[in-house]
Each structure stands twice: as C-alpha cells, then as structure tokens.
Amino acid sequence: MILALTVIVLLLVMVVALLRAFAGPNVFDRVLAANLFGTKTVLLIATISYLFGSPDFLDIALVYALINYISVIGVLRITELRNEQQGADG
Amino acid sequence: MDVLSYFNYWAVVVLMMLGFFIVIARANLVKKLIGLNIFQTSVFILYISAGKVIGGSAPILSDDVTLYSNPLPHVLILTAIVVGIATTSVGLALVIRIHAAYGSVNQNDILKQDQQC
C-alpha cells in the first residue's frame, strides 16, 4: 500500500520534472530536469522491484544511477568546453 | 472492445508518427536523426509490448515462478538497441562531414548549394 503510494508520488514528481524540461527556459534547467528525472527513475525502479517482488530490477536501478551521473557530467563538460572555445574565438 | 488492451499499440503508433513527422517535416539533419531514433524506439516498444504476458515475470528461471514473459522479443530488441546506437553514430558522423563540406546542417541550404554548382 505504502509502496504503491510512493510509486504514485514518484510518477507525479517525474511529471513535474518533465514539465520543467519542456518549459526550460535555459539549457541548465533542462539538464537539472533530466538529472532529477534520472534519480526519480532510480527510485521508481527500486520501489517497483519491491512492489512487484522481483529484486533483479535493483541491478537496473544501479545502472541508472551510474548513467545518470555520467550523462549529467558529460552534458555540462561539453557545454562548458563549447563556451570556452567560443570565448577563445570570439 | 477493451480500450486498455490496445492502448500500448496506439501509443506505439502515435510515437512512430511523431518520429515520422520529425523526419519529414524538419529540415535540420540532427533533428531528423532524433526523429529516426523516436521511430526506432517505437518499434522497440511494440516488440516488448508483444512479449509481455500479464501476470508473467521476467524471463529469469526460478523455482517459484510459473509464468514468464516471452524472452524472444527481448533478445531481438536488446541487440537492436546497441546496433541502433552504432548506426545512429554513423549518421551523426555523416552530419559532421556534411557540416564541414557545406557549412550547414539544414537540408534546404544544402540543396540550394547543390543547385548552384
């Protein structure tokens, strides 16, 4: 029961993150939204795995946590390097 | 007719059409590739939906489970995803080369430049 409630809350938060990802206004808001979305997905998968009683899903949650971190860092570094280059050129 | 039993298929159709729309309606080549990706994932979703059995569990054999989802679509799609990223990267590489040659990734600009030659 309480797990189902948590899942619903998580889905709600995912909807909010998605709204922010659509709205922007700048790219960092979208990155933040994607990051929030990623951590919520980790929790969602973990909770679902208990709700449905299949602990194999936890490996996936772990992968999500890793990938989420890597992609956020990647996005930031690439945008930053781009700005540096453009700053050097302009 | 039970709407819920067709909901997955319709979502697939909508996704596929959104991808299709991006591919034909947007002139930017990167955007076209994103559209192609959406198209591709809609096919993945179709396969995986077809493999689901209600009440089944993940196809990892265990003594206390009797009903499993179909493993065959999983195998096909698992490899298709990795192949998909490999082919997408070929497409992106081509986009980079096109940009180097034409100075643009907009299909209309590229066509215009081609006509001038």
Next chain:
Amino acid sequence: MSAILEPLSSVCLLLGSFLLLTGALGFLRFADFYARLHACGVTETLATALIILGLMLQATDSALPQFKLLLILLFVLFSSPTASHALAKAAWNAGVRPRDRRGRRDIALPPGDR
C-alpha cells in the same frame, strides 16, 4: 521484529515521498535557476536516502537486495551533490545570474562577485 520494522519503513517512505513532493513543487514554482537547483538539490539527497532506507527495511528472504540498495544509496550520496555542484558552477560560468523574486531581472551583485 517486523512489528517494529514495518512502521519504521512506512514512516521513511512517507517522509521521503513528502520531501520529494516539496522539492518538485519548488522546482516547478521557483523564480530562477539557482532557487530551483536549491529546492531539488537539497531535498533530493535526503529523500533518496529515506526512500532507499525505507525499502531496505522491507522484509526480504535474502540480504542481497539490501546490499544492492546500499550500493545505490552510496552512489547517490556521492554523485547527487557532485552533480548539483557541477550544475551550479557550469550555470554560473555560462553567465546565468540569480533573479529577483518575480524572476524578472537579475539581482545586482557586488562588483567582486561578477
């Protein structure tokens, strides 16, 4: 044993869910990027920890799920604040500045902070 663990787990999950909701509300409503980052960056780490703790307190047959959850928790505790830090720094370097309460214009900063 489970008579203690079960309510404890529920409390953790509920508290975590509540924090998530508040964070999401702030993320949606706040005026500028840094306020939004603050809203979800701060709540996120605690909420994640609470929810994972709540799940760990759920009864299972073996200890393996608990161990995996612990790994997830450790990873999130490391990576989530780092990601928030990186985001704030990148946004600052890119020229995003805090805004006033209505989100209309940038707040004037002392010259040294620009």
Next chain:
Amino acid sequence: MELLVNIVLLILLVATAGALVVVRGLLASTMLTSVYGLLCASFFVTMDAVDVAFTEAAVGAGVSPLLLLLTVAAIGRGEPRPVGALPVLAIVLVPVTAALLIIGTLDMPPFGSPDAPAHTHVAPRYLQLSGEEIGIPNVVTSVLASYRAFDTLGEVLVIFTAGVAVLLILATPGQRGSARPRYVPDNHRDPHTILQIVSRILIPFILLFALYVQFHGEYGPGGGFQAGVIFASAIILYGLLYGLPTVCRVVRPAVVEWLSAVGVLIFGITGVFAMLSGRPFLDYSVFADDPVTAQHIGILVVELGVGITVASVITVIYYAFANQFETAES
C-alpha cells in the same frame, strides 16, 4: 498498479516525443532525448524486459545523448532560423499513415494475453527446455548466446562495421584515424577539482560493475552488450573530465581499434573451432564432454567477445567524435 504505471509511462513518452517535435533548439532536443531514453527504459522494466531495460538505460539515456551533444557541439548550436513554410506534405501524410496503422492494430491480439501467437511458438520451448539444455537461469542470455548465437554474431559484426564506418567518415587527411588528438584543453582556467576527485573515486567501481554485469549475465540481467556500454561510458566519463589527450594516454586509440576487431574474432573463432571438430558452426558441445558445461564455456567466451567489441567500438566512436569537437573551432 502495473497497468497504471504502464499507462502513465506511455503517456509521458508520447508527451516527450511531442515536445521533441515542437522544440527547435538542438541542445534542448538533446536533453529531451535523454529523458526519453530514461522513460523508455522504465517502460521496459514494467514490461519485465530487464535485459532490454539495462541496455536502453546505458544506451538511450547515456551514450546516445552524449554523442548527439558532441555532434551538436562540433557543428555549433545553429542560429535560430525563421520558421519555414508549413510542412503540408507531412501534415497530410502522417495522419493518413497513423489511421492505417491504427486500423492495423485492431487485428493484433489483446495486450498481454498469454495465448497470443507470439507466445505459442518457439518461446515456450526456450522457456521449458533452456533450463536443462543450457543450464543457466537467464533465458534471454541462453537465447542470445546459444540458441540464436549466429544472429548475435551478425549484430556484433554490424556494430563493428559501424565503428569502422565512423572512423572512415571522420578520418581527416594526413591523420591516420581521426582519434588522434591535437587539441589540448585549457584545464588551468577551470580545473574542476571536485568533479575530478569524485569521478576518480567512482570510475573504478563503475568498471567493476561493468565486469559484474559481464560475468553475471547468465544468472541475472546483464551480458556482453550491456557491460560493453557501461565500460565504455566509464572511459567517456574519464575523457570528459581529464581531456581527450589524457584518456588517449590511458586507453590508446590504436589498442581500442584493434580490440574492436579482436572481439568479433573471438566470437567467430568460437564458431570455427566447432567446425574444426566436425560440428556445425557455433556448436558449443566441443568445449567439454558434459553438454551443460560446454554451453557454459561457450556462452562465457561468446559474451566476452561481444563485450570487448561493444566497449571498444563505442570508445572508438567517442574518440572520433570528441576529436572532431575539440578540433572543430581551433
């Protein structure tokens, strides 16, 4: 509950795709692609496709947005252009196709019904007999690496070919392979100490986890494809934080290019090995007297080949793209 999660996720997916149609900026599109990948992967989890979710998480939410972003960075974000003429052709064509497809879906078996045609042929055999014949719990791995290993060999070859193609397309004249770095990033201005230290702590664990996924694929979700992508993403993380020249010193481009061929060769030689003993291609029974042990060895070797190829091809692709990006403006 299961159904509710399923429906909500699908609606979110459609909404994200819709936003991708509307949003014009390429950076914004890339971030939405990442969210799309995460949603897709969550959906696969609710559909019990754990292995697929694993792969989609690593690819759709990790590698694919990064490559897109590197491309966008290499070609420049692109100036906002005036909205062109209404795409009349698309607006006419898309609803017609959609209508036809929806009519087509009405003939499909209801979602999730256990007696759909897809579940009555071949699949029951895999589910019932793979436990005895192959002896490993994860049916997806049995099918992937044993029953349909030839199919998988084809997929691995496609991935290898894609890697070669990217190298060929992006190789600039006078430079053997495009992955040789020329640009040295200015790390003094912005050293990113916190990021570097945290990532330095995390990277060994990511690599360890990749190995766990690689060798645990017989018992739980995982296998060569997933492990390869996770391994490569750890290398990508290192490269992004320490710069392309540094990561090229740690993982030499020439070695990676070579390894991508080695993986395919391991897979192929496993097959040829069986032929040498007079058995069909990719028949694992030559490896041991006990058929189940033989299957175990065969699957382990084949998955290793897959893992090596996938990891190195994705690293090669990353090198090629990152080099384009870092040399793009200078």
